[in-house]
Amino acid sequence: MSRRTRIFIGMTLILLLAAAGFIIRYDPSGAKYELFHEHSGQFEAVKSETLLLMDSLDERSDIGNTFIYSNNGNTTSPFHDSVNTEMQDKIGQIAAWSGDSLDFVRYSRQDGKPLLRFVFDWEREHGPTYHIVYCASQSMVEQAYAAEPVKYKLTPLADGWYGIEIE
Template sequence: MGRTKNVFVGIAVILMLVAAGLIISYNNPKAKYEIYQDHRELFAAVKDETELLMTSLDNRSDIGNTFIYSNNGNAVGHQFLDGANADLQDKVGQIIAVSEDKLNFLRYSRQDGKSLLRFVFDWEGENGNTYHIVYCDSQDLVEKAYNEEPANYKLDQLADGWYGIEIK
């Protein structure tokens, strides 16, 4: 009887450790950024298409936040900025698909002549904290933009000019 009890206790401990590991990895922001690591070329292509679009629409040195793509839960569904061509819409659609429909917004702004492109995932925090994948030539500009937000964040550098931002 003691041996059987030890086996069941051992199995219960192993199951609890596995469950804890799954929970930790599920909410691990590094795991969220795997979408960028696995699809870097796609994110870069969206960045390039977006910069071309914004250059053609407005030549001012500074542009406030412009929503290139929005899925804010309305019955209308996915909405793109007027002028977003089929290639850009297709590439954003691919990111939506590989993110399992977690991409909520694609926002563009330009400050001091530098582009800031934000891919905003899981806006409602249904799967953990909201996270952003951001492109900008200047980490200082990224930090400045997020310091102006009314939320705490954690910044991780993903690649040259690319950042992961977890909103807490």
């Protein structure tokens, strides 16, 4: 075998091993959370404004699900009555960046801690439904999803932020 042939075979093997390593480590569920990683500031802004809004609306320790945004078409406005235009624009921008797969933004408070859920692809038109969730406690996120009749995969995204893929 000539030197040129051995070099060619060696380079081919290296490329095949690198490609195999990439395929093995590739997590397709992580790709959907790129929206959060690219626009985390916008998610943080919506979170901050939601917390201020909900604190001003209700002082109870536990609040059931409040839909801040609902893209189901059953109402004249997709936003909660108390959401100002600035916050509507921020949520609308997240919806646009997601290719309009943002279906709901829901807020609840359990044991005095806020739980904010951005629900994407509810109808599963583009794959599994997934949520981007803010909560200061991962155990509370796990508890909230364990109470629902679904299987899920939790992926930490940032401090207090989690990705939830519904199986």
